[in-house]
Amino acid sequence: MTRPALPLSFAQERMWFVDAAAPGNPTYNVPLFFRSRDRIDVLALSRALGAVVLRHEPLRTVFRLDGGRPAQNVLDPLPIAVETVDLGGVPDAESVAREAALARGRAPFDLAEGPLLRCTVWQAVPGGDAVLLTVHHIAVDGWSLAPLFDDLALAYTAELAGAPATFPELPTTYAEFAVRERSAEAEPELRRATGTRVAELLELPPGLALAGRAPGAASPEGTRPGRQYTRTVPRSVHAHVADLARSLRVTPYVVLGAAVQTVLHRWSGRSDFLLGTMTANRLHPDLEELVGFFVNTVPLRCRVDAAGSFADLCAAARREAFRSLTHQRIPYDRLTAAVTRARGAGQRALVDIGFVYQNTSAPRTAGGRWSAPAVLPTGTAKFDLLLILEETPDGLSVTVEYDTDRYPPETAAAVADGLADVLAHAVKDPTVPLAELPALPGEPAPGALPPLPELPPLAAPGPAAGPAAGAPALTAPQARAAELFAAALSDRAGAGPAAAELAPGADFFALGGHSLLAVTMLAEAKRRHGLTVSPRDFLPDPTVAGLAALLAAAEADAEARAGNPPGTGAAGPDGAPAVAAPVADDESHPASPVQQRFWFLDRLPSLRSAYLIPTVVEYAGPVDRDALRAAVDLVLARHPALRSLFHLDRRKRQVHYTTAGTPAVCGLGDAADWSAARLRGHLSGLCWTPVDLARESPARAEVIGLGAERTLLVLVVHHIIADGWSRDLLLAEIATSYRALRAGDEPELPVPVHPATVAAADPGAGADASGARAAAVLLEHLRGAPNDIALPHDWPRGELQTTDAGLCAVRLDPGVAARLRAVTTDELGCTLFMTAAALLAVALARGSGQRDFLFAFPWAGREAAASTEAVGMFVNTLVLRVDLRDDPTWRELLARVRDSSTVSYRHAQVPLDTLAAELHPDRDLSRPSLTPVYLSAQTGVPAPPPLDGAATGHYRPLDPLYLKYELELVATENADHEVELAASYATDLFAASTVGDLLAEVAAAAGDLAADPASHPLIRRTP
Secondary structure, three states, X not given: OOOOXXXXXXXXXXXXXXXXXXXXXXXXXXXXXXXXXXXXXXXXXXXXXXXXXXXXXXXXXXXXXXXXXXXXXXXXXXXXXXXXXXXXXXXXXXXXXXXXXXXXXXXXXXXXXXXXXXXXXXXXXXXXXXEEEEEEHHHOOOOOHHHHHHXXXXXXXXXXXXXXXXXXXXXXXXXXXXXXXXXXXXXXXXXXHHHHHHHHHOOOOXXXXXXXXXXXXXXXXXXXXXXXXXXXXXXXXXXXXXXXXXXXXXXXXXXXXXXXXXXXXXXXXOOEEEEEEEEOOOOOHHHOOOOOOOOEEEEEEEEOOOOOEHHHHHHHHHHHHHXXXXXXXXXXXXXXXXXXXXXXXXXOOOOOEEEEEEOOOOOOOOOOOEXXXXXXXXXXXXXXXXXXXXXXXXXXXXXXXXXXXXOOHHHHHHHHHHHHHHHHHHHHOOOOEHHHOOOOOOOOOHHHOOOOOOOOOOOOOOOOOOOOOOOOOOOHHHHHXXXXXXXXXXXXXXXXXXXXXXXXXXXXXXXXXXXXHHHHHHHHHHHHHOOXXXXXXXXXXXXXXXXXXXXXXXXXHHHHHHOOOOOOOXXXXXXXXXXXXXXXXXXXEEOOHHHHHHHHHHOOHHHOHHHEEEEEEEEEOOOXXXXXXXXXXXXXXHOHHHHOEEEEEOOOXXXXXXXXXXXXXXXXXXXXXXXXXXXXXXXXXXXXXXOOOOOOOOEEEEEEEOOOOEEEEEXXXXXXXXXXXHHHHHHHHHHHHHHHHHOOOOOOOOOOOOHHHHHHHOOOOOOOHHHHHHHHHHHHHHOOOOOOOOOOOOOOOOOOOOXXXXXXXXXXXXHHHHHHHHHHHHHOOOOHHHHHHHHHHHHHHHOOOOOEEEEEXXXXXXXXXXXXXXXXXXXXXXXXXXXXXXXXXXXXXXXHHHHHHHHHXXXXXXXXXXXXXXXXXXXXXXXXXXXXXXXXXEEOOOOOOOOEOOEEEEEOOOOOEEOOOOEEEEEEEOOOOOEEEEEEEEXXXXXXXXXXXXXXXXXXXXXXXXXXXXXXXXXXXXX
């Protein structure tokens, strides 16, 4: 039973809007990773978590729209499931657990359904079990970690003793705090404080650019790619920070903040700027023991006088900190909206750079059983640059989290190192003028500093957004959008812009709108017109014309889905919005663009086998084969995608599918007495016999005994209904079901997800206006590159592409691999995939005259929150351009590859066929479209989940092997940071020795890059 809906706090509201604008993004995931000295009692941990969730309501709260506004609903407590992974016998189990924790920590949350807390335990790890507790930031903040882990430790210790935990009663609840905060919103005192603060902030330009920042606007919050650079301040320096603070009669926060301001002054050239500081916002003692998200961002005005001393700056920083803290009740989003409205410009963040000082008490560790939790990175950024200073048992940690689209890694490292250097000099003599402090190696020269920004003019009073005299009237769609603008922007007394006053370019945020009003307005569009527009689509163009275009696109899409003639609207006969019917097995669904392409390729006999995904797992140890077969049958019958049947709707000229097919049944065989040749032939037939997509199940499986201690599991799915992620889900569910069935229990598995549900929920899917814009940007980026590669073929192509494959691999020298990682990853911020792309392009260029390449590569395509547990084909094939024209250096080439990768990532929803139609219109069937080369990279050697402690498995190499492209390169970095390059190649085109020579050239290029990243890659240096 849920309680009545309650309002969100301002902090929750901001977090909710970021998630609504970019659903499922991991920016505000909080993955807490710790180790246990003893083996974790999973049942006791599950019960302890249940007790903590019962005590702290935010951990069992969900967030849904109620009357067009987000509201929080506190749910009754439910049992907390703890995922358990047994790593007994797994090599390098510690690295495996940490890599798996990094991946799980980035899995999306569904704020509307919950839960907002999940837990995984990796057992049998040398040195003690590993635990990952992941919480969404909307439920916790940094302060919360101490009470969260204190209560969890207390409850776990009590459960081990066989007694339920008893806690002192909390003086209040988070929901009560949110209600009180909302009731104070209309207080005259808060309004006066907001007005005063806005006037102060209007005195200086917003934002802060440092030397080296990339041009252009930042990505919206929640979509920023990010990395972190961490270092520790020397103990000798850290020990004197507190002494300096006492001598200056300030807090360590002020000393550290002054050092941050000094560094930013040197990197920006500005002496007056805003810095975002995070305040706890727990203004009453009753809030101190609560778990919840209270934090507010407060803009701190920084005035740095280079002629003054560090001690002078600390005094000024102390005064400004006190002044700013008096404004910490003003919600950051409201402050941003008020400043934006006064300036009359589109909404942008007040601050680009943030500063956090973490000095909260360390959590309890269950009597020393647990290590202190570490917050794992999520591969995202919250600001252009965020400096996090944290007091740890090992000293003062400095972490710079940076937006990789805005700053290179060397800037982050130089800023962190510069901060440590400033502190070192300041504690020695705080009376030295700032201008005389020695120069932060890496500090930019004065000529490299960004130009000083101009103060933007204030907006004229009155309805400045109104149409000019003689301007054309709004179109009918724009008038509808203007009415929604006016309704959302009018206050309770009706004051606000009238729809007739709004021009097509009227900006929602410049008119005083903020995130909650935007969500309210879009919810009103759904209520009035039955049209769904996501906040993520609205934010790039928040104008009347922009909303009108989105509403028109949503209406056309809804009409098409409902089968209504164009222009008749999407609502039902009573005017209410149309409601989607539940998914039925016999319901027909349009295939995705990728599925359409796979269905066409399945018509070509020479390619049919290449689009199967066969997996052969060999288990060592005793296996209950009957239980394994039953587990496979259970999993194959669960997932709608595995019952798909495809047909061509000739009238619509489109492939459709239903999920009304018969589930596949797992076979059981005994091959203990078979010869190797017979077994090879049998596996070949199982793995590669084509599927009739119109009549047969697109999945099949068989359990094969090879004696008492060896068992094979063969699982085959067609690529049209599954991808690599799906394969891993199926194997994990089979292992879970096997253990449950062996124990006589019912397997606990998530509710199966229909792929059509995921497609409908994916905000990036569909050919809407944003999709067309994405296609245009991507086509412009790729245009001009050759749509073929001069590969070193030994034999010519035939009229039809063939798919018979061989495999060749090479392992990089460990020293080369280590230097390569230091240069490309640590210094240049490039992933293994980006590095492999550069190396392959260089190797191909050295053997030919080609200097511009297109490579195909996979993209998971699982943006919708529901997709994480769905079996289906969601992968899209993206295209990467690698341009070696103009003879770049290695550093320049890798920067180009990183930028090109970012363009492809950002427009990942564009179907490959859309690109091929424009860039390769004369394609034929002799080779893949756009490029004959496919590239991928992975960290960690893939391994199937163990069935139990007695039976662990490994993937058996496929024999024979088929491929989809002429050359497919996979770069793998294992847990020991060794790098292997494996190439599958078309045996009708290449001799094995030729591919071996190509891989040797790739390895030589890696050696050249590692030896001298400033050299030119087309000149071979490695013998």
